[in-house]
Amino acid sequence: MPIYEYRCPECAVFDLMCGMGEAPDSMPCPSCGATSRRKMSAPHLSRAGSAEFRLMDDSKRSAHEPPVVTGLPGQGKNRPVYTANPLHQKLPRP
């Protein structure tokens, strides 16, 4: 159910939860009773799919489905590449 905002000319902005398309154009202010007009505002879109939600989903998933590890990290072909500069490949390794 969407939340509509009304601006009271005397007080401030107040919210009204109302069915879609059922919100009246004006409402009496709950504080002073003055006629308040509905305020046009940006919709409060869902944040699902954002980086924040992906991080939370990945954290929950890793708790239940940890990735399978078959060997020590940094060995074999799957050695992580930290740099793209080929000259760094010639540096001494520990």
Ligand SMILES: [Zn+2]
């Ligand atoms: Zn008011």
